[in-house]
Amino acid sequence: MSNTSGRDHALRTMGTEGNFRIIIASTADTAREVLAAQNPADHSRGLLADVITASLLLRLTMSPDYRLQTILQDQSAGRLVGDSHPDGTTRGLVQQFGAEPVSVGDTTQLSVHRTMFGGDTHQGVVRTSDGQTLADAVTGYLHRSEQITSVVRLGHRFDGDELAFAGGYIVQHVPGDDSADQSALALMTARLENLPAVPRLFDNCDGDTADVADMLYGPLEFEKLATNDFHPGCICSPERVMRALGTLSEDDRAELAASDEHLEVDCDYCATTHRIDPAEL
Numbered sequence: 001m002s003n004t005s006g007r008d009h010a011l012r013t014m015g016t017e018g019n020f021r022i023i024i025a026s027t028a029d030t031a032r033e034v035l036a037a038q039n040p041a042d043h044s045r046g047l048l049a050d051v052i053t054a055s056l057l058l059r060l061t062m063s064p065d066y067r068l069q070t071i072l073q074d075q076s077a078g079r080l081v082g083d084s085h086p087d088g089t090t091r092g093l094v095q096q097f098g099a100e101p102v103s104v105g106d107t108t109q110l111s112v113h114r115t116m117f118g119g120d121t122h123q124g125v126v127r128t129s130d131g132q133t134l135a136d137a138v139t140g141y142l143h144r145s146e147q148i149t150s151v152v153r154l155g156h157r158f159d160g161d162e163l164a165f166a167g168g169y170i171v172q173h174v175p176g177d178d179s180a181d182q183s184a185l186a187l188m189t190a191r192l193e194n195l196p197a198v199p200r201l202f203d204n205c206d207g208d209t210a211d212v213a214d215m216l217y218g219p220l221e222f223e224k225l226a227t228n229d230f231h232p233g234c235i236c237s238p239e240r241v242m243r244a245l246g247t248l249s250e251d252d253r254a255e256l257a258a259s260d261e262h263l264e265v266d267c268d269y270c271a272t273t274h275r276i277d278p279a280e281l
Contacts, residue, residue, distance in 0.1 A: 055069065074100075
């Protein structure tokens with residue numbers, strides 16, 4: 001088992017009795033790079049960091065070998081996107097439609113998009129409500145769309161303008177039929193209610209996800225299954241741009257190819273400008 005502190009990663013664990021599965025993620029470096037690339041307004045920075053953490057946790061929970069996007073959207077205000085890939089590449093996007101900030105409330109919805117085997121996409125959507133946090137919305141999504149009893153906690157902390165911490169965890173109950181399972185569920189529920197908020201919990205554990213797991217399980221025994229590393233990055237490339245242009249009609253491609261100027265295509269995620277020679281079309 002590699003070291004579980006000092007870099008962005010998630011620790012996956014399972015209770016020895018099979019009662020619980022817990023995934024703990026430390027995401028500050030990745031979220032920090034996403035914020036630098038997107039440069040969102042102050043009121044969106046913390047929420048975008050949480051969206052990034054949620055995307056990573058949901059992918060490892062639901063489809064670790066496939067791409068997953070988490071989208072918090074308000075039709076009039078805009079949307080925040082977290083995009084997590086199986087090789088660990090993670091990116092984010094802010095699209096502002098109006099002057100009002102995107103927030104969790106009655107006018108927003110949370111959608112989760114998973115790439116499935118064969119390339120098909122599965123989408124689940126839940127409405128949010130006033131008074132909820134993003135963690136509440138993700139918990140509700142897992143319960144209603146995936147029928148998984150879970151507790152999700154997300155958190156971030158800024159030191160001035162600098163994102164100093166981002167991370168979170170998912171606790172999932174694997175139900176059993178015996179009284180011992182009900183006792184373990186009651187114990188876990190009580191522990192979660194009395195634990196500090198995510199930033200304080202990680203601070204108390206010096207950022208070590210293994211120590212956070214110890215705090216979450218308490219007297220319950222568990223096994224460390226694996227760690228999954230991730231990093232900020234983008235999947236855009238000139239080749240992907242060319243493939244996208246290939247979906248245009250023949251007349252549109254011919255018109256672009258006849259131009260004397262290079263075609264410039266900007267990536268909304270990383271702000272890279274790809275210059276395409278018309279001759280390549």
